[in-house]
Amino acid sequence: MPLVSTQYGPVRGTDAGVLSFKGIPYAAPPVGPNRFLPPRPPEPWTSPRDARSYGATAPQTRTEGILGELIPRTIIPGDDYLNLNVWTPGLSGRAPVMVFIHGGSFTSGSGALSVYDGTRFARDGVVLVTINYRLGADGFLWFGDGTPNLGLLDQIAALTWVRDNIDGFGGDPGNVTIFGESAGAMSVCTLLAMPAAEGLFHRAIAESGAAHNTIGPSSARQVGARLAAALGTAPTRAAIARVPVARLLAAQDSLSQQVAAKPRAKPWGDVARTLLPFSPVVDGDLLPAAPLDRIRAGAGADVDLLIGTNSEEARLFLVPTGVGARMNTPFLYAAAALRFGLPVGGVRRYRAGLPGATPGDVLAAVMTDSYYRIPAIRLAEAHQGTYVYEFGWRSPACDGALGACHGLELAFVFDNLDDPSAAPMLGPAPPQHLADLVHKSWVDFAVTGDPGWPPYTPQQRISRHFNTASGTTTDDRPTERHTWQNLR
Known part of the structure; x- marks a missing residue:
């Protein structure tokens, strides 16, 4: 069993072709006197700590029904949940490092989900780290006094641990890529704008989340x-x-x-x-201004950025719940579209672009663009040299109605199509060649800063489309994009 010394004590992991170390504390348990305070260092230890299994996860509830099957949660009780997991090809050398920040609406999720297993990243020469952080009220409740954004400070503490310790795991602290999905992607884009995170990472990938999801x-x-x-x-x-x-x-x-x-x-x-009661707060200090405004002003300009969305994100929230089917009249879905800020006349333009679509289909397209795609474009416009992608492979779940929904790309990114927890969403025969391509693009970006296609510019608007047949496109769906021209 491999042994590594960290600044707080030695940890003993597992050797199964690649080396893994799980449940390593990067901060003290955020309970008792440490609750609602910034993360503090863990108590040091002297004997080798068993790091062969995942540690505790942040408190959260389980999701029942079909959504719980499609988006499973791993819940491990315990107070010592500010921990992280490391997969590495070896303890010598200086391999690129990737740190994954999980999603879950800032109220659920963990770095212990089996689909996030980093074995395939380590196989391909990358040190992969997944982290836990405080969720819900413990991470983001703020009444105006005390320290805000504790969940983000936990993420920064984990990145600080990576900077100070990852060389012992064969990683290069001078080449760190952070990446995240959904709330994890929103965290990535917020960290780009936070002075306290400067210098802790050098590249960033945001999957299905951008810089619009903070509150005042x-x-x-x-x-x-x-x-x-x-x-x-x-x-x-x-x-x-x-x-x-x-x-x-x-x-x-x-x-x-x-x-x-x-x-x-x-x-x-x-x-x-x-739509996120617990999320990063623009407090004026830790987060001086809205992330997009900070990035437009130059924050994170020296960080390479890759951002993208799935083609039908919102179908995850409309199809399994039956909400989309209930939007069965033009009045209902037009009223719902207006809630998402769609300008007057916008529904008509979306209907024209989706001939034969049901009202629920139109609403899904509006929600996907409003909440995911257009914010990603705005960030790409604000951050020079950004690479843009869209993931379009459609899930066979729900009789094919789930489509290229939110979260679908994760098993492809991690090259874990064989993970049993992903089977309800992926179906019996997901395309391995697509996982090979997506996973390689993420690895190439972490290694070189270039995922393999030209960057996005307001003049060309080039993006990479991942599907059964993949390729690059220019200015996808310009009519819909122009419809949102006033969305900052």
Whole structure:
């Protein structure tokens, strides 16, 4: 069993062709006196720590029904959940490093999902790291006092650990690529704009998330007040800390369901736009301004960037739940489209571009563009030299109606098509040649900063399309893009 010394103590991992080390603490357990405080160093240890299995994961609830099958969660109880996992081709040398930040709407997920297993990255010469961070109220609740954005500070603490320790695992701390999906991608784009994260990574990949998903201080206080009212406590972190965890998690889920059902600005503020009650806050200090504004002003300009989306992101939220099928009249889906900021007349343009589409299909296209595709384009326009992709292979799940939905690309990125947890979404015969291509593009970008196609510019708008037959395209769906020209 391989042994590595870290700054806090030795860890003993597993050798199964590539070396893996799991559940390594990068910060102290965020409980008791450490709760609602910035991450603190873990207590050092002297005897080799067993790092052969995943450590605890952040508190979260399980998802039932078909969504739980399509997007499984791994929940491991324990307080010591600020930990990370490392896969490496060997302990000597200086291999490129990739650090994955998981998604889950900032309220669920972990670095311990089997589909995130980094064996294939290590096989291809990359040191792969997955991390956990504080979620929900513990990570993002803020009443205006104390330290905000604790979940982001956890991510920065993990990246600091990588900088200080990864050379012992055969990694190069001078060549670190962060990448994430959904809330993880939003985290990546927010870290680009945070002064405290400068210098901790050199390349970044954002999958299905961009720089639009932050909220202001007043909206954060509104969320805090609604959470406290639901729990019957005072609107303070100290009062929230006294609430049993299971009750707090249930209240968090309830708030998410409420804003999804009625995303109105008066009770929710910015959350009516982001649909994420617990998310990064533009506090003016740790996050001085909205990430996109910071990036337009030059933040992260020296970081190579790859960003993209899936062609039918929103179908994950509309098809299994039956919401899309219930949008069965023009009035219903037009009203829903307006909620997502679609300008007057926009629905007509989307219908013209989707002949024969159902109302639910049109709504899915509007939601995908509003929440994912157009924000990705805005970031590519703001960050010179960005590479853009779109993942278009369609899942056979739900009788083929799920399409190229949110989260579908992950098993291809990690080259883990054989992972049993991915089978409900991938079906019986996902194309291995597509996984080979996507995975190689991510590895090439981490190694060289070039994924294999030209960068995106406002003049050419070149993007890479991944599908059964892949290739590059220029200015996809310009009519829809122009429809959102006022979306900042």
